[in-house]
Amino acid sequence: MENVAIFDSPGKGRGLKTTKELWAGDVIFSEASLAAVVFDSLAERICHSCFRRQDKLQRCGQCKFAHYCDRTCQRAGWAEHKQECGAIKAYGKIPNENIRLVARIMWRLDKEGSIVSDMQLTTLEELEDHIADMQDEEMQEFKVDIHNFLDYWPRNSKQHTIDDISHAFGVIMCNGFTVSDQRGLQAVGVGLFPNLCLVNHDCWPNCTVILNHGKIELRSLGKIEEGQELTIAYVDYLNKSEERQRLLKTQYFFDCTCEHCKNHTKDDLKLGGKEVDGVKPSEEQVKEATDYCFEMLEKMDKSRLNGDYHEVVKICEGCIEKTEPVLADTHIYLLRMWSTLSEVKAYLQFFEDASDYARKMVEGYTKLYHPNNAALGMAAMRAGVNHWQAGQIEIGHGMVCKAYAILMVTHGPTHPITKDLEAMRMQTEMELRMFKQNEYVYHSMREAALKNKPMSMMHEPSSMEEGIKNLFHRRK
Numbered sequence: 272m273e274n275v276a277i278f279d280s281p282g283k284g285r286g287l288k289t290t291k292e293l294w295a296g297d298v299i300f301s302e303a304s305l306a307a308v309v310f311d312s313l314a315e316r317i318c319h320s321c322f323r324r325q326d327k328l329q330r331c332g333q334c335k336f337a338h339y340c341d342r343t344c345q346r347a348g349w350a351e352h353k354q355e356c357g358a359i360k361a362y363g364k365i366p367n368e369n370i371r372l373v374a375r376i377m378w379r380l381d382k383e384g385s386i387v388s389d390m391q392l393t394t395l396e397e398l399e400d401h402i403a404d405m406q407d408e409e410m411q412e413f414k415v416d417i418h419n420f421l422d423y424w425p426r427n428s429k430q431h432t433i434d435d436i437s438h439a440f441g442v443i444m445c446n447g448f449t450v451s452d453q454r455g456l457q458a459v460g461v462g463l464f465p466n467l468c469l470v471n472h473d474c475w476p477n478c479t480v481i482l483n484h485g486k487i488e489l490r491s492l493g494k495i496e497e498g499q500e501l502t503i504a505y506v507d508y509l510n511k512s513e514e515r516q517r518l519l520k521t522q523y524f525f526d527c528t529c530e531h532c533k534n535h536t537k538d539d540l541k542l543g544g545k546e547v548d549g550v551k552p553s554e555e556q557v558k559e560a561t562d563y564c565f566e567m568l569e570k571m572d573k574s575r576l577n578g579d580y581h582e583v584v585k586i587c588e589g590c591i592e593k594t595e596p597v598l599a600d601t602h603i604y605l606l607r608m609w610s611t612l613s614e615v616k617a618y619l620q621f622f623e624d625a626s627d628y629a630r631k632m633v634e635g636y637t638k639l640y641h642p643n644n645a646a647l648g649m650a651a652m653r654a655g656v657n658h659w660q661a662g663q664i665e666i667g668h669g670m671v672c673k674a675y676a677i678l679m680v681t682h683g684p685t686h687p688i689t690k691d692l693e694a695m696r697m698q699t700e701m702e703l704r705m706f707k708q709n710e711y712v713y714h715s716m717r718e719a720a721l722k723n724k725p726m727s728m729m730h731e732p733s734s735m736e737e738g739i740k741n742l743f744h745r746r747k
């Protein structure tokens with residue numbers, strides 16, 4: 272590991288710093304997991320070896336639990352599954368994902384020793400477990416997991432002390448990294464990446480982490496001077512500093528003292544009022560609109576979960592009509608409304624509405640997020656597609672280019688999503704040229720294209736994006 276060194280970060284414990292100057296998009300390190308498992312709920316839909324979603328998976332003939340794309344994946348996953356397979360058969364049921372993950376970690380370390388590769392900077396033992404910080408309720412579940420683990424763990428495997436087992440559970444409880452599918456759109460499992468556990472949090476970080484072809488990559492978001500601490504954001508920046516601090520305290524057990532929290536940077540934009548000709552609405556007006564928005568968001572979420580998309584549109588548009596004149600265009604509740612509406616409207620094939628809302632979303636995000644934030648890039652991509660669908664090729668191409676520039680930094684050129692964007696960029700560029708030459712020909716071609724493949728890029732609206740915003744997997 273030539274790019275980084277472990278050091279004592281003031282007030283944060285151990286941290287990682289860079290030992291050389293870095294630039295936007297640099298891969299500081301990439302790391303394979305020590306172990307990873309598919310979520311309980313997706314065990315039959317995601318390959319247990321490559322974590323891809325497949326319609327038809329083959330079941331392990333022995334335990335009937337593990338599922339694979341094909342023989343190749345099964346063979347590739349056998350070293351990790353071998354002992355698990357026997358243990359599940361003997362246990363007679365399927366232990367939950369936490370237990371499966373800890374067991375896989377233990378088997379691996381028993382076999383290969385506490386350092387499994389010369390890239391690994393820390394042992395499991397050295398990582399923090401935060402057991403002392405746990406609340407009663409969390410502690411109860413924790414004890415049940417350990418109890419079940421002891422029943423599951425085979426007699427003929429190496430036996431460990433309760434302290435060692437508890438420590439492993441504690442580590443994955445706060446440091447289990449959410450593993451996404453190959454496109455990074457859906458959370459499908461949880462894994463442990465020891466080096467990543469050393470990277471501390473900052474609400475305005477200088478790095479980002481992305482899963483690419485089975486390994487995580489720590490990537491630089493901009494220029495970083497030699498010797499500076501490397502940081503990632505554990506929670507989404509689209510929360511007020513107070514809320515971020517609360518989340519960090521309850522989920523990761525520390526008080527954030529980053530610059531943005533100390534100075535409440537951009538908090539005024541996130542729940543603020545709209546200024547029109549130098550006049551701002553009163554505090555009461557803003558509060559009233561904010562509370563109303565919050566109420567409607569809860570109602571909307573319910574309808575969305577029920578798949579009642581026309582109701583979602585009704586709730587959102589009603590709310591927007593009332594609150595848009597009062598609330599700032601960076602208000603985080605309005606942004607959520609616009610984001611959902613653009614998704615749902617695209618699904619219902621109202622492309623012009625979808626593109627209008629998507630544009631407002633991207634404009635708001637741009638004022639709030641770091642210019643190289645991955646969520647901003649993904650939003651710009653969605654807005655680009657919406658505009659392209661609506662036949663607004665100039666804005667569409669611009670959005671796709673914006674997204675591409677961001678994802679080249681956050682995801683890198685080999686990531687499947689960046690490759691999608693590259694193709695989209697070429698397509699929209701070609702169409703834009705055609706549009707400038709002959710608008711009429713362009714529009715008739717667009718119509719034909721949409722008729723041929725009307726449903727392409729129109730996924731059913733979901734809360735996927737929200738899911739991936741949780742970097743580390745937390746129990747519900």
Ligand SMILES: [Zn+2]
Pocket residue numbers: 318319320321322323339340341344
């Ligand atoms: Zn596979």
Ligand SMILES: [Zn+2]
Pocket residue numbers: 331332333334335336337352355356357
């Ligand atoms: Zn099996």
Ligand SMILES: [Zn+2]
Pocket residue numbers: 473474475515527528529530531532533
């Ligand atoms: Zn902070």
